[in-house]
Amino acid sequence: MERAISCRRVLAILFVAAATSVGVTGAPKATRINRAIDLLAQGQPVYYTGSHEGTDGNFEQGVKDAQTWADYISYDMEHAPFDVKGLADYMRGLAKGGPTKSGHRTPAVIVNVPVNGTDEASVRANAWMFQQVLATGVHGVLLCHADDPGAARAFVDAVRFPSHGGRRGVHGNSTAAQIWGVSPDEYARRADVWPLNPDGELLAIMQIESAAGIQHREEIMSVPGVGGVLIGPYDLSRSLGEKSFDAPKVEEGVQTVLKTCLLKKMPCAYPVVAETAAAGREQLARRQMEGFRIVTVNVNRR
Numbered sequence: 001m002e003r004a005i006s007c008r009r010v011l012a013i014l015f016v017a018a019a020t021s022v023g024v025t026g027a028p029k030a031t032r033i034n035r036a037i038d039l040l041a042q043g044q045p046v047y048y049t050g051s052h053e054g055t056d057g058n059f060e061q062g063v064k065d066a067q068t069w070a071d072y073i074s075y076d077m078e079h080a081p082f083d084v085k086g087l088a089d090y091m092r093g094l095a096k097g098g099p100t101k102s103g104h105r106t107p108a109v110i111v112n113v114p115v116n117g118t119d120e121a122s123v124r125a126n127a128w129m130f131q132q133v134l135a136t137g138v139h140g141v142l143l144c145h146a147d148d149p150g151a152a153r154a155f156v157d158a159v160r161f162p163s164h165g166g167r168r169g170v171h172g173n174s175t176a177a178q179i180w181g182v183s184p185d186e187y188a189r190r191a192d193v194w195p196l197n198p199d200g201e202l203l204a205i206m207q208i209e210s211a212a213g214i215q216h217r218e219e220i221m222s223v224p225g226v227g228g229v230l231i232g233p234y235d236l237s238r239s240l241g242e243k244s245f246d247a248p249k250v251e252e253g254v255q256t257v258l259k260t261c262l263l264k265k266m267p268c269a270y271p272v273v274a275e276t277a278a279a280g281r282e283q284l285a286r287r288q289m290e291g292f293r294i295v296t297v298n299v300n301r302r
Contacts, residue, residue, distance in 0.1 A: 030103040033180050034139045034201045036072040036110070036294075037194045040228075040267055046071045046294040048110075048269075054080030062093020065107065066100065072108035074296070078144050082114055082129065088136040091179050095137075105181045110140035110203060117143040117206070120150030127158035127167065134159060134191070135172025137179025140203030142230060147212035149219035156193060156204050156225035164192045193225040203227040205269070209235035214253050217260050228294065230269035231257055245273065255290075262291050269294035 032038040039046050049070035057075065065073060075087065094106035111133050115126040123143070130141055143155045160166025170188065177187035180201075192200035204225055208217060209232030221229065231254055233245035240249050254270070261268035270292045274280035280297040287295055 030099075030105075032201065033104065033182075033190065034072075034108045034194070034203065035100070035102055035104050036108045036139070036203060037201060037227075038104075039071055040293065041195075045288060046267075046269075048072045048074050048294065048296045050074030050296075051076050054078075056080065057083070057086040057090030059089040059093040059096070062090040062095075063097035064093075065090075066094045066097025068100075068107050070107065070296075072110055072139070074112065074142075075109050075138070076112045077133070078112040078114045084132045084136065087111070087133065087138070088175070091137045095179050095181075106137075106179065108139040108203075110142055110205065111138050112142045112144060112207070115143065115155075117146035117148060117151035117155060118212075119148050120154045123151045123154035123158065127154070130155070130158045131169055131172065134168065134202075135175050137176040139201060140205060140227070142205040142207055144207050144232075145210060145213070145235070146206035146208055146220055146229075147210055147216060149216055149223055152206060152220045152223040152226060155206075156223060159202060159204055160192060160225065161188055163188065164197065194227055196225045196227075205230055207232050208257050209233075210239040211253075212239075214256055217257050218264075221260060221264050221266050226266070228267040228269060229257065229261055230271075230294070233271070233273070258291055267293045271295075272297045274299055 036046050047070055049068060050073045053076060055076045098106045100107055113129050113133055115123060115129055117123055133141060141159055146152060157166045159168060161168050161170060173184040173187050177184045180187055190199060190201045193202050193204045194200035205228045206220055206226055207230045233250060236253055237245045237247060237250045240253060242250050258268050270287050272280055272283045272287055272295060274283050277299055280299055284295055284297055
């Protein structure tokens with residue numbers, strides 16, 4: 001049985017090198033709330049950590065993770081119980097354990113919400129999930145199985161306040177504002193999607209992981225408010241009738257999505273999977289040379 005383990009040393013070394021290259025020493029005062037957006041806006045690479053197989057959040061873990069080397073934490077609620085209280089406790093722990101080494105109040109947290117973007121009606125019916133998650137003070141949400149442009153539009157609507165043209169309710173502002181360290185009014189102003197709103201601090205990410213997602217990729221990426229695309233190679237392989245994520249047919253799909261991202265100047269993310277740390281470093285370098293701007297590495301130990 002395989003067990004995926006984050007290759008922290010590989011990315012930690014790269015993170016330190018990247019920080020040194022841009023002159024980061026100590027804990028400077030951050031100009032933005034969301035570290036990932038901060039880097040993307042500067043054209044810098046983004047390295048993330050966390051699980052795509054379920055996250056069990058609590059206050060103590062949040063305090064520990066506050067000093068992560070990563071630019072953002074992937075918090076997975078797709079493959080775990082939808083425990084908003086656990087997420088809220090985790091976010092409070094991050095705030096307690098901060099500030100980060102980069103000077104941000106907390107690391108950025110992007111949540112995989114258990115809503116599939118197969119159609120617009122499904123996303124609108126489950127929009128309450130996005131609202132509850134955002135009320136904890138996270139910095140972005142990811143739409144799993146983004147297959148349909150209508151679903152993408154409904155998703156963006158769900159994470160934006162009416163003052164910004166969306167449908168999100170405002171009653172979670174005070175809780176989220178405490179995590180961000182701002183007033184509720186300031187939170188309402190800044191809690192919008194980047195880059196559609198250049199001052200926004202939220203990332204709305206589409207996870208393309210099916211043949212349908214590849215087919216509709218251009219329309220999905222053209223939805224105003226989409227801030228990035230993450231390719232899910234495992235589910236993509238099954239959707240394409242393959243058993244392995246590194247099958248040629250799957251790689252062809254990956255490159256098809258990446259090409260569209262590059263044409264649209266859309267940040268594209270990829271979770272590198274390798275058998276050894278050395279192979280992980282090699283594959284990471286290759287993916288970044290191809291144009292992936294957001295990456296992580298997992299080493300599979302058998």
